[in-house]
Amino acid sequence: MHPAFSVIFLTTLIGVGQGLFLALFTVESYAAFGLLPAQDGRFYALGSAIALGFLVAGLVASFFHLGRPERAWRSAAKWRTSWLSREVIVLPAFMAAVFLYGAAHFTGFNPVLARLPSGAPVNITAILGVAGTALAFALFVCTGMIYACLRFLQEWHTPLTVINYILLGGASGFVMAAALSAQAAPEVAGFLGGWAMILTVLALVGRTAALVRNARLKPKSSLRTAIGVKHPRIVQKSQGAMGGSFNTREFFHGRAAGFVRQVKWIFPVLAFVVPLGLLVAGFAVAAFAVQYLGLLAERWFFFAQANHPQNLYYRAVS
Amino acid sequence: MTQLALVIDLNVCVGCHACVTSCKEWNTSGQAGPLTDFNPYGADPTGTFFNRVQTFEVGEFPNTETVHFPKSCLHCEEPPCVPVCPTGASYKRKEDGIVLVDYDKCIGCKYCSWACPYGAREIDEQQKVMKKCTLCVDRIYDTSLPEIDRKPACVKACPTSARLFGDVHDPESEVSKAIRESGGYQLMPEWGTQPANHYLPRRKTRLRIFDDELVRADNPLKIEGKPLPRPAKSEPSLDDVTSW
Ligand code: SF4
Numbered sequence: 001m002h003p004a005f006s007v008i009f010l011t012t013l014i015g016v017g018q019g020l021f022l023a024l025f026t027v028e029s030y031a032a033f034g035l036l037p038a039q040d041g042r043f044y045a046l047g048s049a050i051a052l053g054f055l056v057a058g059l060v061a062s063f064f065h066l067g068r069p070e071r072a073w074r075s076a077a078k079w080r081t082s083w084l085s086r087e088v089i090v091l092p093a094f095m096a097a098v099f100l101y102g103a104a105h106f107t108g109f110n111p112v113l114a115r116l117p118s119g120a121p122v123n124i125t126a127i128l129g130v131a132g133t134a135l136a137f138a139l140f141v142c143t144g145m146i147y148a149c150l151r152f153l154q155e156w157h158t159p160l161t162v163i164n165y166i167l168l169g170g171a172s173g174f175v176m177a178a179a180l181s182a183q184a185a186p187e188v189a190g191f192l193g194g195w196a197m198i199l200t201v202l203a204l205v206g207r208t209a210a211l212v213r214n215a216r217l218k219p220k221s222s223l224r225t226a227i228g229v230k231h232p233r234i235v236q237k238s239q240g241a242m243g244g245s246f247n248t249r250e251f252f253h254g255r256a257a258g259f260v261r262q263v264k265w266i267f268p269v270l271a272f273v274v275p276l277g278l279l280v281a282g283f284a285v286a287a288f289a290v291q292y293l294g295l296l297a298e299r300w301f302f303f304a305q306a307n308h309p310q311n312l313y314y315r316a317v318s
Numbered sequence: 319m320t321q322l323a324l325v326i327d328l329n330v331c332v333g334c335h336a337c338v339t340s341c342k343e344w345n346t347s348g349q350a351g352p353l354t355d356f357n358p359y360g361a362d363p364t365g366t367f368f369n370r371v372q373t374f375e376v377g378e379f380p381n382t383e384t385v386h387f388p389k390s391c392l393h394c395e396e397p398p399c400v401p402v403c404p405t406g407a408s409y410k411r412k413e414d415g416i417v418l419v420d421y422d423k424c425i426g427c428k429y430c431s432w433a434c435p436y437g438a439r440e441i442d443e444q445q446k447v448m449k450k451c452t453l454c455v456d457r458i459y460d461t462s463l464p465e466i467d468r469k470p471a472c473v474k475a476c477p478t479s480a481r482l483f484g485d486v487h488d489p490e491s492e493v494s495k496a497i498r499e500s501g502g503y504q505l506m507p508e509w510g511t512q513p514a515n516h517y518l519p520r521r522k523t524r525l526r527i528f529d530d531e532l533v534r535a536d537n538p539l540k541i542e543g544k545p546l547p548r549p550a551k552s553e554p555s556l557d558d559v560t561s562w
């Protein structure tokens with residue numbers, strides 16, 4: 001598939017936003033049970049603002065993908081069948097949750113609504129946090145399923161796609177949270193840095209599993225099934241157009257095989273190995289920057305590697 | 319339930335692209351606006367087409383066969399391109415099974431084209447909406463046209479009648495009979511999309527001429543026992559005209 005920059009930025013940016021929110025609420029939950037020192041509301045408000053910034057940037061990027069962005073509102077219509085439609089609904093809902101969560105912390109309007117049997121307070125931010133967490137995971141699932149539900153794209157049609165969207169987004173968000181807490185809340189920086197490393201390792205495992213799986217894939221379609229001629233040797237002589245078409249632009253990455261192979265080796269280094277080293281060394285901000293670059297490369301590769309069966313019809317110009 | 323479809327006879331198609339040009343002509347001049355081309359006379363012409371004819375060579379030289387392969391939307395009975403559409407712009411008509419795009423609703427997200435394994439959808443780079451074969455829905459029901467013209471433009475244009483059009487759910491229709499009797503098949507059956515369009519396979523065509531066919535063994539004059547002149551096969555058969 002042709003890696004579109006709009007989608008690369010959309011999926012990586014909202015991933016950071018989702019992961020960062022999950023990190024914030026993890027800290028708040030731990031603090032509520034006294035497992036971490038309680039943080040000032042301003043820390044959560046600042047974190048939510050940053051998360052929201054990533055989400056808005058992702059949303060803006062997504063509009064560049066549409067031919068008719070002015071009609072984007074229509075895309076909420078078919079949520080019963082389309083994962084894309086579901087994502088279109090869940091993303092603003094999640095952004096609203098993040099906004100309200102951040103606003104509640106910022107204004108300090110956080111009354112206790114109930115108490116758990118253990119006596120731990122349940123206040124507004126806890127409820128917003130749980131809702132936001134559910135929406136963050138729902139959004140990961142929607143984003144992943146947009147790709148995983150296309151059964152022809154065998155590289156994507158695996159639960160690993162959804163799992164990796166969760167792990168990669170989660171890792172980048174926790175690394176961002178570690179970078180933020182290093183400045184704004186040093187008491188929890190160690191906690192967040194630890195989780196950032198754990199998630200980065202898990203993401204490395206998940207992504208490697210997907211790479212190994214895809215390396216062993218056997219394409220289900222062949223030129224034989226594509227045109228229905230059962231002969232071992234079929235060569236395309238013309239594709240009906242000499243100057244290219246939508247089919248030659250949208251479904252091919254347009255790079256040499258060697259370039260794709262290089263990205264395949266570079267992105268795990270940038271997205272996982274180097275950030276891990278930097279996190280261990282305590283450079284969380286640098287770790288985030290490198291990891292984000294790595295994730296851009298990862299997403300590029302994710303698209304470039306997917307081989308659409310329609311490409312069978314577009315092997316030779318003339 | 320009706321399911322309109324095309325049946326394309328690969329044994330007959332000569333790859334003349336008449337269906338391509340006729341499709342383009344009809345559909346670029348219609349109500350729905352042009353099928354935009356870019357650089358049509360330049361070095362890299364490109365544009366939106368509903369129908370393309372591709373050519374494949376099967377076998378190893380010298381035992382090769384050329385297969386011309388017209389390709390358009392197959393109006394799948396289980397169209398994977400429809401449920402993925404977030405706006406409902408892509409839909410399959412209940413009444414006749416045609417898969418259509420509502421150009422006024424489409425947001426140009428291209429997701430449906432990812433979900434079509436056949437590459438049958440092409441975006442219009444100027445109108446920024448997804449386009450594909452409509453089976454000439456604006457033609458086949460047009461009562462202002464003579465009955466015989468209420469067929470897709472490609473079917474009308476094909477000089478070899480390689481393209482048949484009809485209801486594949488009606489077992490007595492021309493297309494159903496062709497599928498049944500000439501080994502009609504679907505493309506990429508492995509994905510369960512159940513394309514409505516079918517293709518008829520290549521067949522071995524041999525021209526066999528028997529001697530008695532040339533001398534007209536069935537000539538009724540023979541019954542009277544009158545001997546007929548039997549010119550040799552190499553001799554001219556039309557006196558005075560071909561005797562040079
Ligand atoms: S051929 Fe492609 S565009 Fe046409 S109905 Fe089937 S899946 Fe949809």
Ligand code: SF4
Pocket residue numbers: 402403404405406407408419423424425426427428429430431447448
């Ligand atoms: S490009 Fe148009 S028809 Fe296709 S999925 Fe998007 S909105 Fe639907």
